[in-house]
Amino acid sequence: MKRYSIASIPGDGIGREVVPAAIEVLTATADKCGFALDFRHFDWSCQTYLETGKMMPDDGLDQLRDHEAVFLGAVGYPGVPDHISLWGLLLPIRREFEQYVNLRPVRLLPGIASPLRDKAPGDIDFWVVRENSEGEYSQIGGRTGTGEDEIVVQQAIFTRRGTDRILRFAFDFARRLGRKHVTSATKSNGLYHSMPFWDERFAAIGGEYPDVAADQYHVDILAARFVMSPDRFDVVVGSNLFGDILSDLGPGITGTIAVAPSANLNPERRYPSMFEPVHGSAPDIAGKGIANPIGQIWSGAMMLEHLGEDEAAALVMRALEASLIAPDIARTPDLGGNGTTAGFAEAVRTKLLGF
């Protein structure tokens, strides 16, 4: 029997609730499909930080290194500044393991209402490919001067290697999907150095894929177009920051960001990839057992696909969608129901076992 070793990091807040719920579903799926997922749990979180001054142990990355994937809940909690919690855990994992692709589907699921008028499942269905390792997210810079005269410098670093590889991934991915249209997010009219470079590389790499259509928009108007004409996109590629914004806005137009998944991929598979929902730790509802586990389960499905277990991944998605339209299954409060995290996950598991 094939076995996969998975590092699970529930993290903070509702991460501690949705991760175990999703693991129930994934384990049942593995059983049914004849492989095993060996989860090893890492209790790293803002709590760890408050106790030890660090988000994870010094050899944390080494502890993760030999796993085939990392299954992450959410990181961040009141009392620990975000830039501490993220730069102490999530971002080092993304970087150390060269997870330079952040991949997110923007797909309207059955049974979930879009805030956009007249949209049905199928009408919104595209992908955001986000550069995930460099660019605007940078610790280079600092503060100088004091008081009224203080000045803060924040540098963004774009490398040719980093830019080319994400663009190439986007074009390859579009080819693989058979939906051959890549849209690039730029802002070359305002960001004087980085974005003209990005555009140049987009044109160059695009030239290697004559069978894939390529276009580009400034990120401001592109954001507006997500709302005005979401049907025109197949694959949207953006820098770390632009991809971040667009891949929250995307789930926003599909009803709720509480259900969206993401994959942090090291496409070469030299290092583990990481799978996490788009939502955060949601301190306001943490501890109540009512968090929506869909984003975590869907992230699990993306993980199965990455592991090569396509059939199992498809099974999870089928069970998820079936549960969403089943009249007798209580959704969590964010979707207008009065169900619980555990209850919904159990329903998905039952559906899945019934197929």
Added chain:
Amino acid sequence: MKRYSIASIPGDGIGREVVPAAIEVLTATADKCGFALDFRHFDWSCQTYLETGKMMPDDGLDQLRDHEAVFLGAVGYPGVPDHISLWGLLLPIRREFEQYVNLRPVRLLPGIASPLRDKAPGDIDFWVVRENSEGEYSQIGGRTGTGEDEIVVQQAIFTRRGTDRILRFAFDFARRLGRKHVTSATKSNGLYHSMPFWDERFAAIGGEYPDVAADQYHVDILAARFVMSPDRFDVVVGSNLFGDILSDLGPGITGTIAVAPSANLNPERRYPSMFEPVHGSAPDIAGKGIANPIGQIWSGAMMLEHLGEDEAAALVMRALEASLIAPDIARTPDLGGNGTTAGFAEAVRTKLLGF
């Protein structure tokens, strides 16, 4: 009779069509209200660049300096890279004249359908206050290394003075509106230096306005919330880049960015302020006489307000809204009609004269 000297720069593409149309409306308004607008026209555009290598003459800013306002169409045309056209005209004007506020209403007009479900005029009605002079829009940085090893650095510069003054404007503006809620766009979890600083200043300045409620969101989730719950906002304040994105997304949720206006303000009135629609030069429809003039006319109304002609400004808006719901007035094609730029503007003018 009071006279105001206005510099008009139609610029490129449809700018050359909507500016004259809007001027007809504004001139009629001034006549009716008993003041005069003396427009002086500056034919600066990408055409100028192609002929002279410059977007405007060397003493261009000096030529504008003594006007009370600048009325701009749009800049940018195929064949001239955006970062050339913008950094050669629009951005120097914003900076030289310390137009550090970019103010944009996000308001659903009667007769225009929002792409969001179940929204009527009144449901979406807030303001985006964007920092307009520094931050991410910077010419500092450059390229180093060659070929595969090339690296591009793009610096963002936030000054305490620049940050404080835009935040203070936002809080003052919320007070003035009587809608006392300011939301800040941040990304302190990713942008390590600039955004924690921005948050710090937001907290400090907010402290000076105990009567105004303050909250903040990361820009990614904030973008999603524009779509999911636009009714929760009164005044949203953001950096140059975040404000840019949010103030296109805002008009996106109100139906079409073709109708949104913007004001580039020097609140101290030491220098002229500039008024321009949010839309660009739209080369695809330029020259056909079918561009929607609403954004330009609405920008004109904001200009009148800035000049202190509040009554005239209100008159323009009333005529605009009345024209939008009048069954016999042909809208431009972007709004589903078959009308022309000149025809619609003339209809607004007629309505206005009839009041």
